[in-house]
Amino acid sequence: QVQLVESGGGLVQAGGSLRLSCATSAFTFSNRAMGWFRQAPGKEREFVAAISWISSTTNYADSVKGRFTISRDNAKNTMYLQMNSLKPEDTAVYYCARSRFQTPQIETRNYDTWGQGTQVTVSS
Numbered sequence: 001q002v003q004l005v006e007s008g009g010g011l012v013q014a015g016g017s018l019r020l021s022c023a024t025s026a027f028t029f030s031n032r033a034m035g036w037f038r039q040a041p042g043k044e045r046e047f048v049a050a051i052s053w054i055s056s057t058t059n060y061a062d063s064v065k066g067r068f069t070i071s072r073d074n075a076k077n078t079m080y081l082q083m084n085s086l087k088p089e090d091t092a093v094y095y096c097a098r099s100r101f102q103t104p105q106i107e108t109r110n111y112d113t114w115g116q117g118t119q120v121t122v123s124s
Contacts, residue, residue, distance in 0.1 A: 004028070004096050009118030012086055016122070020081040022096030022115060029077040033099035035111060036070060036081045038092035038120075045095070049081060050104030059104040064090075086122045093117040 008020040022034070035050035049070040050059045058070055067086075072079040079096060097111035105111065 004098065004113060004115035006094065006096050006115045006118040009094060009120045011121045011123065014086060014088055014122055014124050016086050017082070017084045018086065018120060020083065020094055020096075020118060020120075022079040022081075024077055024098070026077050028098060028113065029072075029074065029079075031102060033102055033104050034072060034079045035097050035099060035105060036079075037095045037097060037108065038090075039095070039117075040092040043092075045108055047106045047108075048094070050099070050106065051079065052104055053102040057104055059106065083120070086120075088122045088124045090120060091122050092120060094120050 004024045006022050012018055031053050033052050036048040037045050038048050039045040047061050051070045051072055067084050069082040095117045096115045098113040099105045100110050100112050
């Protein structure tokens, strides 16, 4: 069974930082782009960031550019999302996902495997 396991969420004050991790197996991680999405209460799931298989290409939502950094360690089969200068509007459940392709994708339909999510809450 394919599994993606997120960790690192929590409660932080505005302006603070958190680092999310997404761990999986080598079979799941290999040769695929990966992405982060988030979903706030009452809202649709939205794209946050994505990274290509060899980390040469990244893509960010405008709302997080300059504050969030996506990275991956293919030797550890783990992806990360470093979140700095957090704002209350960043509050959401954050999901990692595996793309169907090697290049970063923005649309949820281009991802075939999802984690269970980790809650990020930013207080004002």
